[in-house]
Amino acid sequence: MKVNLHPKESLLFNAFQLIFIIHSVQVGVGVVGLPKIVFLEAKHDAWIAVFFAGVLTSVILWFIIMMLRQYDSADLYGIHVDVFGKWLGNLLSFGYMIYLTACFFVIFMNYTEIVQVWIFPNLPTWQLAFILILLAVYAVHGGIRVIVGVSFLSVMGTLWIILVLFVPLRYADFTHIFPIMNVDIKHMLKGIQRTSLSIMGFELIMFVYPFVKEKHRTLLYVQIGNLFTTFTYTLVTFISIVFFAEDGLRKVIWPVISMLKIVRLPNLERFEFIAVSFWMLVILPNLCLYLWASSKGFSRIIKRTQKMGIWIIAIVAFGASFFIKARYQMNIVTDLIAKAGFYAAFCYPVVLSIIVYLKKWLLRRKKSHVKST
Amino acid sequence: MSNRLKWKMLSVLFSCVMLISGCVEKKQLEKLGLSTAVGYDLEKENHIRGTVVIHKFDPLAKNLTEIITVEANTSKTLRQKQNLETDQKLVSGQLRCVIYSKELAERGIVQLVDALDRDPTIGNTVYLTVTDGKASTIMNMDKENQKIDLGTYLYNLIKQNVESEQLILPTLFEFNHRYNDHGKDPVLPILKLKNGNVILSGVALFQDDRAVAELKGDNIFYLKILSDKFKSGTHEMGFDRSKFKKLIMNQEGNAFRTVYKKLYLNIDNIRSHTKIKLVDKKNLRFKVAIKIQSRLLEATEPLDLAKPANIEYIEKVVGKEMEKEIKKLLIYFQKNKVDPIGIGNEYIAHNRGKMLTKKEWRDKYKDVKFDVHVQNTIVKSGVID
Known part of the structure; x- marks a missing residue:
């Protein structure tokens, strides 16, 4: 397998579109429950924890881009082979593929659950799952450029929801955020860790990197995308804290949707129905990118077509959806993926980039050594 | 992707959307009874009495509202039993006002409020109120001569007074917020019957979820x-x-x-x-x-x-x-x-x-x-x- 991937010129996309890719892949089903999950650990300082998580993500992105710059045009599958050799490298790649597939699974399952609770209590899981998977498969069939288009549409089409979030501010009680920085370091760190499920997704830059046209500008646009996510998340968490009472936030499952219940338009009493429906647009690029990245492994590792990979993953994920029946099971799976995501997206890229650095550094030293002698 | 495959995929997707959307439960307006106001009384130990005002969409019916009273242990059973007594399916998406009797409010209402909160079909801006006497008497008053249904009347009564800043907003959200806050207690308006009309007579002060005191007039x-x-x-x-x-x-x-x-x-x-x-x-x-x-x-x-x-x-x-x-x-x-x-x-x-x-x-x-x-x-x- 070649380490570097050189796609055709017609498959490349502009670097600035990374803003939309990174932002849209980070914002997904996680953010709907984010304020509550972080609040459980970091209490009313949750918004600070979320902000720090965003800063941490930006540091990790720097690590990732620095690692990718060591190569000409490689993705994670290629780097694995280059660093660890054929067998171990592919094994790690395979592990990462399973992680990506699991993310894909968790995203559509969580969304299905939200729809079932809020709009259609009698809707069987497989129906909505079927539609979502089919939609993702259809988009991924179009290739990376179509997916970039989907993420652009998704970000632009849902940007206005941020404005709606200012309506709950009218009912806010700002005493809730005081005293600022009241929790200890341990809970703050736990809060940062709990943010991982919502903020992960940026690791997919390791897969789309070969398809970026101006590679030297990747870092800038990736950071802008992440900055935007950090800002949105901090805002959402902040508003949730001032909007809900302490015990109230602890009780709700999806604070963001519960919060939108207060919004009332003249002809539309229940805004959350619109929000839940629009959320499909938010999660669609997530589904597409995860499906694309994991199916890419089929063509990279075992030299089959990516299309076959797409269908295999889709069928496996659809089959798995029948095994989850109740909310608590979904909780267990989501927590598991959140934990896996913390290691796969936050810790692993840093470790890998340090290894890559060391390897390159050793190689260079050896070379210069050879030259000098 | 080839053009033919694209069309094939599109048609599959389209037919899926068309077919599956038929599986969703149908809700025709004429076949629904919209409950606009709900009242709860403490009947006896372990028993609550629920009264519901239903708004109907039937062009032939003269009286557009219907009032049903039943007894049960939980509010959802009340709804089930109420459903047995009407020809239309009861839905609570248009619920405007909930009335708790004073007796009940003095014992604590959080479990009933929790049931409202848990139900995604009920909005966050439903008004909660307490009544001096029994909720059922308020809801049954002057059944025949009612021009608009009671739920809408109460909603306008409270809304008007909130907007002219005589009252603290008594929505479900506000109640929950105050109840869940560690340093704040809920306040709800008190309804009273006066000359065959429902009026606001004061506000009830809550300690947690129990009404313990009352404020009137100037205060x-x-x-x-x-x-x-x-x-x-x-x-x-x-x-x-x-x-x-x-x-x-x-x-x-x-x-x-x-x-x-x-x-x-x-x-x-x-x-x-x-x-x-x-x-x-x-x-x-x-x-x-x-x-x-x-x-x-x-x-x-x-x-x-x-x-x-x-x-x-x-x-x-x-x-x-x-x-x-x-x-x-x-x-x-x-x-x-x-x-x-x-x-x-x-x-x-x-x-x-x-x-x-x-x-x-x-x-x-x-x-x-x-x-x-x-x-x-x-x-x-x-x-x-």
Whole structure:
């Protein structure tokens, strides 16, 4: 397998579109429950924890881009082979593929659950799952450029929801955020860790990197995308804290949707129905990118077509959806993926980039050594 | 992707969307009974009685509302039983108003509120109220002559009064917020029957989820001033006439008889701003600073308002009187162990370390001392001097 991937010129996309890719892949089903999950650990300082998580993500992105710059045009599958050799490298790649597939699974399952609770209590899981998977498969069939288009549409089409979030501010009680920085370091760190499920997704830059046209500008646009996510998340968490009472936030499952219940338009009493429906647009690029990245492994590792990979993953994920029946099971799976995501997206890229650095550094030293002698 | 495959995929997708959308439960408006108001009474031990007002969409029916009363243990069983007594499927998406009987409110209503909160079909802006007597009597009043259904009537009654700032917003959200906050207690309006009409007679003060005290008339004005920024509301105050001797205009020639023994002033609040500040953490001393800009609407005796000194004098006297009343009200809250203003929130916000629980705050609350300062400015006095 070649380490570097050189796609055709017609498959490349502009670097600035990374803003939309990174932002849209980070914002997904996680953010709907984010304020509550972080609040459980970091209490009313949750918004600070979320902000720090965003800063941490930006540091990790720097690590990732620095690692990718060591190569000409490689993705994670290629780097694995280059660093660890054929067998171990592919094994790690395979592990990462399973992680990506699991993310894909968790995203559509969580969304299905939200729809079932809020709009259609009698809707069987497989129906909505079927539609979502089919939609993702259809988009991924179009290739990376179509997916970039989907993420652009998704970000632009849902940007206005941020404005709606200012309506709950009218009912806010700002005493809730005081005293600022009241929790200890341990809970703050736990809060940062709990943010991982919502903020992960940026690791997919390791897969789309070969398809970026101006590679030297990747870092800038990736950071802008992440900055935007950090800002949105901090805002959402902040508003949730001032909007809900302490015990109230602890009780709700999806604070963001519960919060939108207060919004009332003249002809539309229940805004959350619109929000839940629009959320499909938010999660669609997530589904597409995860499906694309994991199916890419089929063509990279075992030299089959990516299309076959797409269908295999889709069928496996659809089959798995029948095994989850109740909310608590979904909780267990989501927590598991959140934990896996913390290691796969936050810790692993840093470790890998340090290894890559060391390897390159050793190689260079050896070379210069050879030259000098 | 080839063009043919694209079309194939599209048609598959399209047919899926068309077919699967048929699986969703149908809800035709003519076949639905929209419950607009729900009332709960405590029937006996372990039993609640639920009354529901249903709005119908039937062009043939004369009376558009229907009232059903049943008994059960939980509110959802009530709905099931109510469903047995009507030809239309009951849905609660248009629920506007919930009434709890006082008896029930005194025992605690949080489980019933929780059931509302848990149901995604019920909005967050449903009004919660308490009634003096039984909820079913209010809902059954004057069944035949009702022009609009009771739920909408109650909704407008409360909405109108909230908008003219006579009431604190009694929505489901606000109740939950206050109930779940460690340093704040809920407040709900009290409904009463008067001459065959439902009126608002006061507000019920809650300790957690139990109604323990009641506020009437003037005190609601002060409660409103204390709890948030406030833009309207008139208030009447009585004073000894001797206090105003200097100000009373000499009526040359015109005979002027006093109707009352006291002198009454009517003050209209234009805007007020309240700041509650913890000044002494150890001794739990709070400073309540209120700035009111008001308008003199009415005085029962002719006062000489042309002189600025006189206006200043009235400002001072009125301010002092308000201070006294507000202090009395705060002590009343303390005595009943209710905190509708959110003094606890203020305390918790300035206290680092472990968060206070609700109970811990209640223990502390009885030792709280208040310094009340009212700065009253009369900015207008009508079109005449």
